[in-house]
Amino acid sequence: MGSELHLSTGTLQWIVNAYILGYGGFLLLGGRVSDLIGRRQVFLIAVAVFGLASIVSALMSNEMTLIALRLVKGIAAGFTVPAGMSIVSTTFAEGPARMKALSIYSIFGTTGFALGLVLGGVLTELGWRITLFAPGPLAIIIFLLGLRLIPRSTRERVTLKQFDLWGALTITGSLLLLVYALVEAPVQGWTSFWTIALLVASVALMVAFVLVERKHPHPLVRIGILRSATLRNANLAAMTLLGSFMAFQFIVTIYLQDSLRWAPLWVALAFLPSSLFQVVFGPRIDKVMKRLGTVVAILIGLTSVSVGYLLFFRVDPSLPYWNFLLATMILIGIGFVLAFPAVNVQGTFGVAPQEQGLASGLVNTSLQIGGAVSLAIITAVLNSSNESTQQNQLLPNMHTAMAIVAGLALLGVLATLIHLLNSSRENKKEIK
Template identity: 45%
Template structure:
């Protein structure tokens, strides 16, 4: 595993209690980001009726958040590194609150979509800032692995809780799904002064900001996500889809060219010299494509083939979140410390693939307990192992001053993967019979999702291998000084 400009973390300056308080607050941010992705799910029909929105506008209440989130992650990570992580986190949380409360009172569909884009942009700054604050607060190794496991567990819990909360709030008033995240974010903002302060800026010449890199990568990723979101509606061979995706390729190629020449690049290309980091980002793409794509198809199957209601469907996925939370909290960190990231990712992707492929047996009258629940539980175990472990691999060996960039990269990979997965499986579903009463199209889509998981297994097995003689220096399981009060309890 290549070590990239390793720098001391200085995490020992904080007490164990202060570290845990910081972790709790930062996990509140990822909880919000995940919650806001799933919270609109059940409420969309009520919002459509209440505001008289078209299907296109309704789709963009979800897609607008994704485009803003995915498009600004790399910029958010770099801003956090340069401007200050806690400062970036606080400013973005304020924007998130304002957009949430404004969205709850608006009656115009276009303006409501705009608030969703703003919330996505805010999340694009809070997510890498929060993750890099964690990686610079907790010492690399068992201590950081456990913290990232809690971070991942909170994200999974937020997504699952959002599905259920969406149904409950919609029963009262659909506007509450916009207000609720803002209220929680106010509590996070009030507690933010307790987060670890940014380290003093190192004396020396002030680095120039890479505006060209920021512009090309932000527009490039936004174009990519936008093209993937719109592809199924426009048609993959339509001029609009081709133009947007081609534009994304051109912008991202320009970004690479800019980064190779800039003195202070937004994303130093040397960061990809780490095979662990590069492999972790590739795994993130296929993992997110498989898991989010599978959930998208499974939701359609339950509602359109089995005719389940939205709230019943939401509760059907509740065991997924419970299992992910339990595995991420109690199993992932210790297993990484004992067996390393390669073994945990490989086994996790295999378990996830089996869980997805069990859905090849679904039919028009399948039993939830006998057919679907076993797949959900296996899927949750795989998720709980892979998600925190890939986060660990994606930031290991990266210097403190680049942790924001590394966090932005890994989170952007998830977002791009989710867009790819939903787009690909939607296309497969359409091409093989579509959704509705028949189940053939669903089975083909589940097969493709399972193959994505197996692809992640192969990437992890090959890419996360440690060079000979590197085992002792692996950041996954270093010796932890007993003087640290948190590490002493390992």
């Protein structure tokens, strides 16, 4: 794309980051709006906008138009994801039925993410316009199927006066500034005035949001929902699980492409084993969660990916794939097949039907913020060295970056273990 349209590196970065900005900034608003005005309506409108923006973007050559359409796609995804997840969680009764449904939902998400790497590699070989176009027809098909298959449901009538406008503006503004600061920090510098000013403004808007929510009769986010230790643990686990993986994926992709000179398709295939576990075992994982409980499933899953990251420290340019990376990919696959569905189930467990979209939005926001923060940190670490990447050599600061990745995953393990111990103590007190 850069070569054909004569785009600068900064422009290319924003064609990627505009989507992240829209998605991360609107997840919470999208989740709550779907609760208030109807999950079916929000999902169908958002997925249609996503599809049309994909098709139109493939026809564009103007850089600002491409960035704007990517932002629109991100915003549409920010409404689609929590609305879709809340449709699943409210259609099935809490218990085994919902657990199985959310497990299947989660497995499709993680499998799609992994297989998307392979498909993206194939499409990129054919042309960047095809890569942008491909999601469009699929989204339109989903829209048409949704019209027929998604059940209608009764909803509370909400007037404009009841809608928490200031809450929507402050939380969306806070998340937009936070994501923007994180994606720009590697370029501007973590200690630059610009980065610090954006982060301070984000925090200020978040404080304003909390003050608004405490007084509004119909808050966008009921602050009391955050008092749930189970929900807090699910969000922290989501943040560390996906945050560590996205950072790991970034490190490995650059290492395989820039150092070992692997083609993009082969890099994508290197990640494939992690998704195979999800395809094979994902549909049955609800039975495992029912037996272990979501907290234990998250704990085992995070431990598995942590061990996988630690094993990667054996990496050496002379080692074949099966020796330095295959075991890590298998452990990541096991970890995700256990932890990712459990995070989604735990994040919506015990939440009232009218707040399922909000809970879904919180979980997905945690996933997105975890990924954005970890990528910003890892990018800064890798770019802090003055050395350039040499063929058949480890990346500069690669071990430092991997230590951060492993540390983030282990933080999730520690937090989940503490939550499990606290829950056990509380259960014993209730029995006594």
